[in-house]
Amino acid sequence: MAGRDLGVTERAARVGPLLFVRLKLRLVAGNLRGNGVRVAGFVFTVIAALVVAGLGFLGVSALRFAPAQIAADVGIVLFTVFLVSWAIVPLLAFGLDDTLDPSRLALLPLRTGQLATGMFAASITGVWPISALVVMSGAVFGIATGLGGVLLGIVAVLLEFALCIVTSRLITTSMSGVMRTRRGRDVLAVSVVLFALAGQIPNLVLNGGFSTDPARTLHAMASVLRWTPPGLAAHAIADGGLVGLAELVVLAVLVLVIGRLWIAALNRALVTPDASTQGASVRNSRGLLARFLPDGQLAAVATKELKYARRDPRGRVLWFTSLAVTGVMAFSLSRGDGVGGPGLVVGPACLGAVMIALQSANSFGIDGRSLWMNAVTYGTGREWRIDLTGRHLAVATIGAPLLAVLAVAASLLAGDLALAVPGALTAWGVLGVGLGIGAVTSVLVPYSVPDRLNAFTGAVPGQGGIAFVASFGAMIGGGLLALPVALPVLLGATWVSVLAVPYGLLISWAGRRLAGNIGFRRYPELVGAVSQGG
């Protein structure tokens, strides 16, 4: 009796990786239980992953029909892209999910090795990792040229998969200490945008003119990347001989080394205390907007929103992302041939307006769990409408001048400064339309924006589908409603831009009016929807 008891308490528990897999599946299932919308979102994700897996697999396999050299080059670049995105995306898009945050598992009697294999298994469990594995295994068919290539290919794909996972785990684990401090999270959240921007650099370079021969550019890129670990894996498949075998050995050693590093990082993360942040005081400024607005609810909401855009990392991320994406797109567009005249200015300006307006497709998301404070105050639809007006006012205060600057910059690039006027007017109109639609999606399909670092999906686990519906609906609805003013201007009837601002104001007013009433009728559900997770 006593002996058995001792065995349980003193030895590390005999826990296999399967337990972690089950834990992860439980977490996923628990998130879905009793919520039809979440189930729909999950089904959507599964379908999307299946489609990506199927098409990706076929696409990569189709490299077979390309010349061997090109197939190998594409494989090398593709494997590198896989590794880089796998390392970064979980950090940016999903934060640290519950199964994988080592600090939550610190008290379990597990050896670090067990913990590592368990977390490795949990990392593989998921629709996207499996989907990625399927796509990568397409390389075995696409790149290999003989039996040796196929055999090495299977090993290479598995090693690449393992490499992706241990690298991504190593990064998230070493970051987890930083992520547990408020300031660390804030800084990391904002730096996410830099990653996103960095991803655009090759794109800009390719657009920059020396893409005369795509095959040569590809080859130049591949000949460098070939010596990186994922490059080794892809090259080994193409080689299929002794060189390939040697490359795989190197890769296997590398996976083991990174794995060891990860275990070391895990060991450290388990005993590192939460660093607390000594809060600094904020300036108690009235704010510019407050001086012009009459004292009351509108001023309160608008100034609070402006403070949040500045102080909340999520607010900063949203604004930086909007700006960065707009900048990159505007730059790319201005390099393109074929589009000419007003389109060169109005196009980027409207795009910027859409990006800014999209932030408001889930206006209450950032308030999240604090929204009750407004909800216990508002007793009419009118008050919800004023609340939305305050939010829109804050967005317009930052957005309208930015759009004007964008229009001027685009018109300078296009070489016709006069185009800045229709450009800015149309963009303001589109912003108004976007805000109006966003007000309606904010109350119809609200979702929570997690406190934790998150840049792209911007929804807590299980609400990704809703977030997608909200931003997609806002984009399509906004696009359709903006057409009457944007299209004529784009096609050259620049005088129509005079109507854009009144039209935008009208749509945004109508949107707020509708949303105010809907919001008031279903505010308990609204507060509930934005208070999930976090």
Next chain:
Amino acid sequence: MTDSAEAVRTHQLFKRFGQQVAVGGVDLIVPRGSFAGLVGPNGAGKTTTLSMVTGLLRPDGGTIHIDGLDVWRDPVQVKARIGVLPEGLRLFERLSGRELLSYNGQLRGIPKAEVEHRAEELLRVMDLTESADKLVVDYSTGMRKKIGLAAALLHNPRVLFLDEPFEGVDPVSANTLTEVLRRYTHSGATVVFSSHVMDLVERLCDWVSVMSRGQIVAQGPLDQVRAGRSLNEAFLGLVGAGEHGHGTDGGEGLSWLGATSA
């Protein structure tokens, strides 16, 4: 309408989440001017009840009246009369304490000068003046409860609802909170707070409602509910603790616990 002697009255309040009945026909009564405690074990439905009473959660059935006004039919009147401190300290994290108070006051349409005056006094009473310009995200639990209470009191509500106001609060802050609440009820206002700290409820409250498994199992003046025992004993008897266990001496269960010292 507003001459009702009861600050809060619910009738057959009902709420279910999926299969789970969280609140199953609750008739909560709180007389005006009382300092009322809503006690019950975890999962008894206290938070759900308070959320419905304060208009933050839609009930599946039943009615709620505050000062004789229907919470869901007459939201404008009701919302002006109540102050709320919900569970979980959900506050606007990126505002400073002072900004949080002035935001709250302005939302309620109180003139700015008056808001600033009241906020300053509340911050002083709550001993938060030094941290007034720090972001709420950097506040400790006690500070957050205090700033939350200050925000709930700012518009001078007639009825104040507090969900676990003393949970995780240090003794010094707890003392400040109770002093403020005592002063507030002496002015004729009503406080309803949920707690499972029986000593505190016994010390502060003159009215107690005991909840268990989504029902009110006892309700009335403190002395009537405890009936000569300590509130803790009365409570354990009411919620049926010990019925399922094997007595207080451990009995057959947990025999392995502490059996082997190595």
